[in-house]
Amino acid sequence: MNAAQFKEKLKQKGCKLTLQRRSVLDVLIKHCNEHLSTEEIYDFVKENYPEIGLATVYRTVQLFEEMGIVDRLNFDDGCSRFELSSEDTVHHHHHLICESCNKVFEVENDLLEEIEKEIERKYKFKIHDHNVMFYGVCKDCEQKE
Amino acid sequence: MNAAQFKEKLKQKGCKLTLQRRSVLDVLIKHCNEHLSTEEIYDFVKENYPEIGLATVYRTVQLFEEMGIVDRLNFDDGCSRFELSSEDTVHHHHHLICESCNKVFEVENDLLEEIEKEIERKYKFKIHDHNVMFYGVCKDCEQKE
DNA sequence: CTACATGCAAAGACTTTGCACATGG
C-alpha cells in the first residue's frame, strides 16, 4: 500500500487524505506483524503527532475496516485489535493464543478451505469470511512447566 | 445435568446451591439451542424470579464458565453469549453467522481435528480449545436476494 | 452461626457521539 493507492482508495469513498489518517496507516505498516489495539495505535501515532485524539483513531480504524485496509481481530481481551489485511486473498492465516504467556502466533493452513467448501455444500451457506482462534500452550511455556 | 449433579459440582468449588443459580441453569436448559446474552438470561429468569439482580446473573454465568457448565461465545455483537457445554467431548460444533439476517447456525464438522493435529505437530502448540466462526449468507437470504 | 451469596448503586473499561473549530481539495 503506497501513498497514491491509499489516496485513491480514500477518494473512492469520498474521504480526504489527512495527516492523521496517513499517520495511523504508517503505524500499522511499521508494526505489521503485531496486533495493535486502538489505544496502542494511539500511543504510537502520538510519538510523531502528539495532537491526535483517541476518538480520531477509533474513527480511522473503523474507516480502514470499511475500506478493507485492516481486519478487526477479537482476542477476547476486552478490546478490538487490528492488522493490515493480506493483500493477496490466498494468504490465509489463523491465530494461536497461548493461555500461559498470552502471546499470539500466526499459523498458515489450507485445510480450512476444505471445511468451508464442505459447509457451503452441506448447508448451502455462502461463506465470506471466518474467524478462527486456537487456545492452548505454546512450545516455550510447555517446556517451562 | 440434574439437580444432584449440579449441587455436587457446586460443592466441589465450595459454592452453595441458591435459588438464583438454579434459576439461571433452568433458563439455560430450557433455551439450550439458543445463544443467550447475560441480559436475555436475566429477562427470562425474572419471569419466575423477579427479584434477581443483573449483577447476580453476570456472577453466575462467570461461575458456570469456570465450572465448565457453559461456554462463552463471542459473536462480535458487543456482549458475551452462552450455551451449555456439550457433555460429551466428541460433539464438536461451529457457528455460521448470516450477515444478512444475523441468525446463527450450528455446524458439525470433524475436519477441524485434523487441522488441530497438524498445528500441534508443526508448531508444537498444545491446543485446548478453539473458537471458530464463519460469516456469510444463509440459504434463505440467498434466495431472497 | 458464619462463610458465602445477593441486590443495588457506583465505578470501570472500551467505544461512540455532539459540537465547535479546523482543513483538504
Place this chain on the structure above:
DNA sequence: CCATGTGCAAAGTCTTTGCATGTAG
C-alpha cells in the same frame, strides 16, 4: 469556499465491584 475531518468532553454500553443485608449448610 464548503464538505469533510478533528479534538475534546460527554454520553453509551457492557461488565465488575463495594458494601450492607440475606441465607444455605
